[in-house]
Amino acid sequence: MNLFACLSALLLLRSALAAPSWSATPILPGSIPLAVRTPYLSAWLPQGGGQALNDVWPQFWTGSALGWTGFVNVDGASYTFLGNPNAPHSQKAVQKSFEYTATRSIFVLSAGAVDVTVTFLSPVEPANLLVQSIPFAYMTVSVASTDGRSHDVSIYSDISAEWVSGDDNLAVTWGTYQLNQIVHEIQLNAQQPFTEVNDHIQHGSAYYAIENDGDVTFQTGADQDVRNQFALNGRLANTQDTNFRAINNNWPVFALSKHLGTVGSSAVPTTFAIGHIRDPLIEYVVAGGTVEQRSSYFWSQLNSPASVIDYLFQVYPASVKAADQFDAKIKADSLKISANYAAITTLSVRQAFGATEISIRKDSHGNYDTNSTLVFMKEISSDGNVNTVDVIFPAWPVFLYTSPVYGKYLLDALLQYVATGLYPNKWTVHDLGSSYPRALGHNDGNDEAMPVEESGNILIMALSYTQKSKDLSFIKTNFQYLDQWTQFLIQDSLIPELQISSDDFAGHLANQTNLAVKGIIGIRAMAEIANLVGDTARRANYTSIAASYVQKWQGFATAASRQHLTLAYGQDSTWGLAYNLFGDKLLGLNLFPQSVYQMQNDWYKAVINPFGVPLDTRNTFTKSDWTIFTAAIATEPAVRDSLVSAVVNFIGGGHTDAPFPDLYETGDGRAYGFRARPVVGGHLALLALM
Known part of the structure; x- marks a missing residue:
C-alpha cells in the first residue's frame, strides 16, 4: 500500500469512528445544504460530530440560528422531525439515513409506525433564467x-422571523393570505434597502407557503403556543397573531399544517415552499456615474409574490424532473473520475450558485428588459465584495460545465462597468463594489490591486467562454479592453512587481512564479481571441511573446535542484501549488512543456500531508479549489486521486460544522473562516475539461 493509500485509509477510519448511528451517502459533510438559493436564502444543517435533522436548529451560512421546525402527528402522537424546539408534547423522530445529490438533501426518520422522508430541493437550472432567478426552495415531506x-x-412546519434580519431585536410585521396557496409573509417593520446586518439583508420579505388543498390549516403566534396547538390537536387554529413585535419577543412563528388522513405503505407527500423576495435587488453604477436599481429576472414574467409562489407550485413536477436529470448527469460524469470526486462535486453546486442573483433593469417605458440580464455574485464570507474577479475565476468551472452563458452574465456586469470609462486603471477592475448588494464600482481606482491576477483571469475566462459556447459576441464587444489588459500583462507578468495574488491572505510578494503563469496564459489567450476575430497580426505577435516568456520563466522559476517550481524567482527552498497551469489545460493551449507538469506532479507526492499539499511554503494551509485545479492537471491518476481524497478527508472527517470551507490546515484539518464561498464551483474543474 503506498503513502497516499495509507493516509486515505487512516483518515477514513478516523471518520468512521466518529460517525453517527444513521447512514450518510455519499459522505457526511460539515454542513448540509437545506435551502440554498441566494446570499440571503441560505439555510444549512451543521454537522461536525453528526447532528440529525431534529438535533439542532438550521443555520444561516454565517452560523446564526434560523427557526425552522417540523412535526408529524401519527394517531395522535406528535414527533419532531426538523429543528430543535424542545416541545413538551412531542417526542423526537429517529433519523435513519441521510443522502445528498447536487440539488437535494434527503433525510429519512422513523416516527412511531411511519417513516418520514424529508427532501430539501434547491433547484439548479442556470439555463432556465426564470426558475434560477426565483429565490425559493422546496421542502417535501413524505x-x-x-x-x-x-x-x-398530519404534517406541520413553521418558520420564525429570524429569516428576515441579522438582528433579533428588530420589530417585524406579518400577514397570511389564502389563494391557491396559504402563504405567510414576514418583513422588518423598518426596511433598509441595500443594507446588511450580520450578512442578512434588511429589506424584503420571507415567505412560507403550502398548497391550499385538502385539510390545510395555519396559525401565527408565539412559538410554544402554536407548536403545542398542533401537538395536542393535530391541526392549527386558523388564527393570526396581530401583536407585531421584535423577532425575539415571544418568538412569533408562522405555521402551516396538513391532515393527510389515512396513510398506508404508499408514501403521501406534502410540499412547502420557502423564500425571500426583495425589490429592488441591487444598485449598479452605469454611464455618467448614474446608479440604477435593478430587479430580479423573474419580475419580467411574474408580477407579484403571489404569482411567484403559484408558479413555483405549478412547476414543481418539472423542477423535480430537471433535478433528477441534473443530479444523474453530474454524478455520472464525476464517477468517471472517482466516487470521492462525485462526493465533492455534488456537494459544491448549490453553494456555488447560492452566492449569485440574476438581475434585469427596466427600459425607458418602464418594462423589464430581459436583454439587460446581468448576474451578480457576493463574495460570501471573505469580503462581501460584488463580482470579485478572483472569486468568479475559481468558481468558473461550475459555470462552464452547467451553462457558460450564466458565466458570461457575470463577466458582462464587470465589462459593462469598465466600458463606462469610470474605472481609471490600465488593468482590469478587482470587483464591482466593496459591499454587496451595492455594485457602485471603484471610480477612484482604489479597489484591491491585483493587476496581473485579475487581468489574466478575465482573459482566460473570456476565451474559455467563447470556446465552450461558440459565441463570438463577448470577445468582439470587449476586444478593446481585453487587448488593453494584454498590453499590461506584456509589461508586468513575466517578472511581476510586488503585489498580491488571489491568495491575498498570504500577503504581498514580488516575482511570484504562479502569478507569472497566470499572466503568460492571459497573453496567449488573447492571441487566440485575436485569431477568432480575424486579427492574425495580433495573434502572431502575442503567440510569439507568450512562447518567449515561457522559456524565460522556466529559467527564473525552476529550483536549482530541478525538482520543483519555486514560490518566487530565485528562492530555491520555496515551492507552492502551481494551480494556475490549469488555465493552459482548460484552453487547450499546450503553452507550458509537459516536463513542467511532470516535475510538479512528482513533487506533490513528496510533500502531501493528510489533508492535502500546502498552498505554498509560507504556511501549512491549503485551499480546496486550488487543490482540485491541481488535481485536474496531474499527470498521474494516482496523484490526482490523492489530491481529491485529501479534500474528501477534510470535508467528510468531522473537522468542521461550516458550509464547505475552502481554506484549512493540511496537517490537522482545522478550518479557517472561509465558509460557504462560491469558489467551490472550482471543484468541478475536472468536469470542465471533459
Missing part, C-alpha cells in the same frame, strides 16, 4: 407506514 397498518397522519 410519510409511509412501516408496520403494514394504516395510520392517521
Whole structure:
C-alpha cells in the first residue's frame, strides 16, 4: 500500500469512528445544504460530530440560528422531525439515513409506525433564467407506514422571523393570505434597502407557503403556543397573531399544517415552499456615474409574490424532473473520475450558485428588459465584495460545465462597468463594489490591486467562454479592453512587481512564479481571441511573446535542484501549488512543456500531508479549489486521486460544522473562516475539461 493509500485509509477510519448511528451517502459533510438559493436564502444543517435533522436548529451560512421546525402527528402522537424546539408534547423522530445529490438533501426518520422522508430541493437550472432567478426552495415531506397498518397522519412546519434580519431585536410585521396557496409573509417593520446586518439583508420579505388543498390549516403566534396547538390537536387554529413585535419577543412563528388522513405503505407527500423576495435587488453604477436599481429576472414574467409562489407550485413536477436529470448527469460524469470526486462535486453546486442573483433593469417605458440580464455574485464570507474577479475565476468551472452563458452574465456586469470609462486603471477592475448588494464600482481606482491576477483571469475566462459556447459576441464587444489588459500583462507578468495574488491572505510578494503563469496564459489567450476575430497580426505577435516568456520563466522559476517550481524567482527552498497551469489545460493551449507538469506532479507526492499539499511554503494551509485545479492537471491518476481524497478527508472527517470551507490546515484539518464561498464551483474543474 503506498503513502497516499495509507493516509486515505487512516483518515477514513478516523471518520468512521466518529460517525453517527444513521447512514450518510455519499459522505457526511460539515454542513448540509437545506435551502440554498441566494446570499440571503441560505439555510444549512451543521454537522461536525453528526447532528440529525431534529438535533439542532438550521443555520444561516454565517452560523446564526434560523427557526425552522417540523412535526408529524401519527394517531395522535406528535414527533419532531426538523429543528430543535424542545416541545413538551412531542417526542423526537429517529433519523435513519441521510443522502445528498447536487440539488437535494434527503433525510429519512422513523416516527412511531411511519417513516418520514424529508427532501430539501434547491433547484439548479442556470439555463432556465426564470426558475434560477426565483429565490425559493422546496421542502417535501413524505410519510409511509412501516408496520403494514394504516395510520392517521398530519404534517406541520413553521418558520420564525429570524429569516428576515441579522438582528433579533428588530420589530417585524406579518400577514397570511389564502389563494391557491396559504402563504405567510414576514418583513422588518423598518426596511433598509441595500443594507446588511450580520450578512442578512434588511429589506424584503420571507415567505412560507403550502398548497391550499385538502385539510390545510395555519396559525401565527408565539412559538410554544402554536407548536403545542398542533401537538395536542393535530391541526392549527386558523388564527393570526396581530401583536407585531421584535423577532425575539415571544418568538412569533408562522405555521402551516396538513391532515393527510389515512396513510398506508404508499408514501403521501406534502410540499412547502420557502423564500425571500426583495425589490429592488441591487444598485449598479452605469454611464455618467448614474446608479440604477435593478430587479430580479423573474419580475419580467411574474408580477407579484403571489404569482411567484403559484408558479413555483405549478412547476414543481418539472423542477423535480430537471433535478433528477441534473443530479444523474453530474454524478455520472464525476464517477468517471472517482466516487470521492462525485462526493465533492455534488456537494459544491448549490453553494456555488447560492452566492449569485440574476438581475434585469427596466427600459425607458418602464418594462423589464430581459436583454439587460446581468448576474451578480457576493463574495460570501471573505469580503462581501460584488463580482470579485478572483472569486468568479475559481468558481468558473461550475459555470462552464452547467451553462457558460450564466458565466458570461457575470463577466458582462464587470465589462459593462469598465466600458463606462469610470474605472481609471490600465488593468482590469478587482470587483464591482466593496459591499454587496451595492455594485457602485471603484471610480477612484482604489479597489484591491491585483493587476496581473485579475487581468489574466478575465482573459482566460473570456476565451474559455467563447470556446465552450461558440459565441463570438463577448470577445468582439470587449476586444478593446481585453487587448488593453494584454498590453499590461506584456509589461508586468513575466517578472511581476510586488503585489498580491488571489491568495491575498498570504500577503504581498514580488516575482511570484504562479502569478507569472497566470499572466503568460492571459497573453496567449488573447492571441487566440485575436485569431477568432480575424486579427492574425495580433495573434502572431502575442503567440510569439507568450512562447518567449515561457522559456524565460522556466529559467527564473525552476529550483536549482530541478525538482520543483519555486514560490518566487530565485528562492530555491520555496515551492507552492502551481494551480494556475490549469488555465493552459482548460484552453487547450499546450503553452507550458509537459516536463513542467511532470516535475510538479512528482513533487506533490513528496510533500502531501493528510489533508492535502500546502498552498505554498509560507504556511501549512491549503485551499480546496486550488487543490482540485491541481488535481485536474496531474499527470498521474494516482496523484490526482490523492489530491481529491485529501479534500474528501477534510470535508467528510468531522473537522468542521461550516458550509464547505475552502481554506484549512493540511496537517490537522482545522478550518479557517472561509465558509460557504462560491469558489467551490472550482471543484468541478475536472468536469470542465471533459
